[in-house]
Amino acid sequence: MxxxxxxxxxxxxxxxxxxxxxxxxxxxxxxxxxxxxxxxxxxxxxxxxxxxxxxxxxxxxxxxxxxxxxxxxxxxxxxxxxxxxxxxxxxxxxxxxxxxxxxxxxxxxxxxxxxxxxxxxxxxxxxxxxxxxxxxxxxxxxxxxxxxxxxxxxxxxxxxxxxxxxxxxxxxxxxxxxxxxxxxxxxxxxxxxxxxxxxxxxxxxxxxxxxxxxxxxxxxxxxxxxxxxxxxxxxxxxxxxxxxxxxxxxxxxxxxSTEARRERMYALRRRLIGHLRDIPELHLNGSESETASAPQVVNVSYPGMRPEVIVHMLEQHGVLVSTQSACSSKSLKPSRVLLAMGMDAHRASGSIRISFGDEHGTDEIDALAERLKTAVAKLKPLERT
The missing domain is CATH 3.40.640.10 (Type I PLP-dependent aspartate aminotransferase-like (Major domain))
Incomplete structure (x- = not known):
């Protein structure tokens, strides 16, 4: 795979x-x-x-x-x-x-x-x-x-x-x-x-x-x-x-190719956010609005789950994502950005960043959503309370 x-x-x-x-x-x-x-x-x-x-x-x-x-x-x-x-x-x-x-x-x-x-x-x-x-x-x-x-x-x-x-x-x-x-x-x-x-x-x-x-x-x-x-x-x-x-x-x-890419990526972003509504454990960070958010990135949190656990579980299911920025991905601290947005440490500590590009289409977004569901189902028993 x-x-x-x-x-x-x-x-x-x-x-x-x-x-x-x-x-x-x-x-x-x-x-x-x-x-x-x-x-x-x-x-x-x-x-x-x-x-x-x-x-x-x-x-x-x-x-x-x-x-x-x-x-x-x-x-x-x-x-x-x-x-x-x-x-x-x-x-x-x-x-x-x-x-x-x-x-x-x-x-x-x-x-x-x-x-x-x-x-x-x-x-x-x-x-x-x-x-x-x-x-x-x-x-x-x-x-x-x-x-x-x-x-x-x-x-x-x-x-x-x-x-x-x-x-x-x-x-x-x-x-x-x-x-x-x-x-x-x-x-x-x-x-x-x-x-x-x-x-x-x-x-x-x-x-x-x-x-x-x-x-x-x-x-x-x-x-x-x-x-x-x-x-x-x-x-x-x-x-x-x-x-x-x-x-x-x-x-x-x-x-x-900016305008064509922007339009296509916003469509992919809308599709992904739609899929995320079917995964209640994951919470969207930031705005759904396309006037407030760029088209190529979606940030979600799984409160109670360490981000590196999420990343490695997704990798086992063939999905490569980040926690925070790549420059800060090895930090175990809550995301400084999410804390600044008013989120508590619980939510800011369990965030992952999904960002896509020209090689992605609806098939890849749908496959991503299915693998996210599978990974979350396996992680659920590990969730911290």
């Missing part, structure tokens, strides 16, 4: 064309893009062509695309680079209680270094209030960081409304972790007033180890990595040429 891979929020299976591109580039274009000889110049030309592809796909200028190793580095560069560059005597950042660890832990690290941080609450849907964002802004605020789509529940944050609000605070930079949004949601970062938008290629069927940060023209950052001065000095280090080119290819294809 082939396993059903429902862990797309952790990582997506790369496109066959992406795999071919990586292989070809590693074979034919192995020169360092910083070298002065012809092969180095050809490699650099491919990097710059990929930069233009990314820019065109997301309505940016090529000079606004900074290639990184992925979402974590992009988010760290945005937060730390903005704070370090800020000329304010004291420094303050505003973020939310539900951010990915690469933002949340980064904010905590900045706090330890003397930066003041405000972590905004969310409602029962997992959505932050624009009014709370406004109330948190102070004279020394350097940055507001709010993710586009939550990586555990799929909750869509009011990015456009926050961007409109921050138009009245021109000295405050607006950073958005867009890792879970690209290819599933429209991304109009410039129109929304976003200054810094982070992405990771392996979330949209590209290779691991490559991502980018869109940096609006005129926004200044201090680099995290210094050395050779690549990426206009913002990210030193030899270019990951195969990853950059293949990632740009995957991005273009993902953006071109």
């Amino acid at each position: 082939n396993p059903l891979y429902f862990d797309h929020c952790a990582s997506t299976p790369p496109l066959a064309s992406v795999v071919r591109t990586v292989s070809e580039l590693m074979t034919l274009h192995y020169a360092n893009s910083g070298a002065l000889h012809r092969s180095g110049a050809e490699a650099l030309k491919l990097v710059e062509r990929a930069r233009t592809v990314v820019a065109n796909a997301l309505g940016a200028r090529p000079g606004e695309v900074v290639f990184t190793s992925g979402g974590t580095e992009s988010n760290n560069l945005a937060l730390k680079g903005t704070v370090a560059k800020s000329r304010k005597a004291s420094k303050h950042i505003v973020t939310t209680a539900i951010e990915h660890a690469s933002v949340f832990a980064c904010a905590q690290q900045l706090e330890a270094a003397g930066v003041r941080a405000t972590y905004l609450p969310v409602d029962e849907r997992g959505i932050v209030s624009v009014r709370d964002v406004e109330a948190a802004i102070a004279d020394d605020t350097a940055l507001v960081s709010v993710m586009h789509v939550n990586n555990e529940t799929g909750a869509i944050q009011p990015i456009e409304e926050i961007g409109r609000l921050l138009e009245g605070y021109p000295q405050v930079r607006f950073h958005v972790d867009g890792v879970q949004a690209i290819g599933k949601m429209p991304v109009r970062w410039r129109e929304w007033g976003v200054d810094l938008y982070a992405a990771s290629a392996h979330k949209f069927q590209g290779p691991k180890g490559v991502g980018f940060l869109l940096v609006r023209e005129g926004v200044e950052l201090d680099p995290l990595l210094i050395g050779g001065g690549q990426e206009d000095g913002l990210r030193s280090g030899t270019h990951n040429l195969p990853g950059i080119v293949a990632g740009a290819q995957a991005l273009r294809l993902a953006v071109e």
Whole structure:
């Protein structure tokens, strides 16, 4: 029995064309893009062509695309680079209680270094209030960081409304972790007033180890990595040429097919939620509303059951899912995101994340539902009281 891979929020299976591109580039274009000889110049030309592809796909200028190793580095560069560059005597950042660890832990690290941080609450849907964002802004605020789509529940944050609000605070930079949004949601970062938008290629069927940060023209950052001065000095280090080119290819294809994918995935999400109504032990976390939740993820809890037990039981039945985010999946603590949504530790400790992609159709969703029912029936006697 082939396993059903429902862990797309952790990582997506790369496109066959992406795999071919990586292989070809590693074979034919192995020169360092910083070298002065012809092969180095050809490699650099491919990097710059990929930069233009990314820019065109997301309505940016090529000079606004900074290639990184992925979402974590992009988010760290945005937060730390903005704070370090800020000329304010004291420094303050505003973020939310539900951010990915690469933002949340980064904010905590900045706090330890003397930066003041405000972590905004969310409602029962997992959505932050624009009014709370406004109330948190102070004279020394350097940055507001709010993710586009939550990586555990799929909750869509009011990015456009926050961007409109921050138009009245021109000295405050607006950073958005867009890792879970690209290819599933429209991304109009410039129109929304976003200054810094982070992405990771392996979330949209590209290779691991490559991502980018869109940096609006005129926004200044201090680099995290210094050395050779690549990426206009913002990210030193030899270019990951195969990853950059293949990632740009995957991005273009993902953006071109966003609307069709979004419509199809919402239909699958509705079908799955319908099946879940027949499994009373499982409780949906977040909103059913398609205006409040992204199409590719469903988060459910089995209160009283340890999440790793659920995951391993499902794996025995040929279903691969996650607990919390992949970065936090080995933690035995209740989900920080679900606790922030007002759930008790009992429910927040027994959650699993089901996330799907292009290879899934109604047959796979129906098979998933049947295997969930079977797994839950076997787990029922183990339920904690």
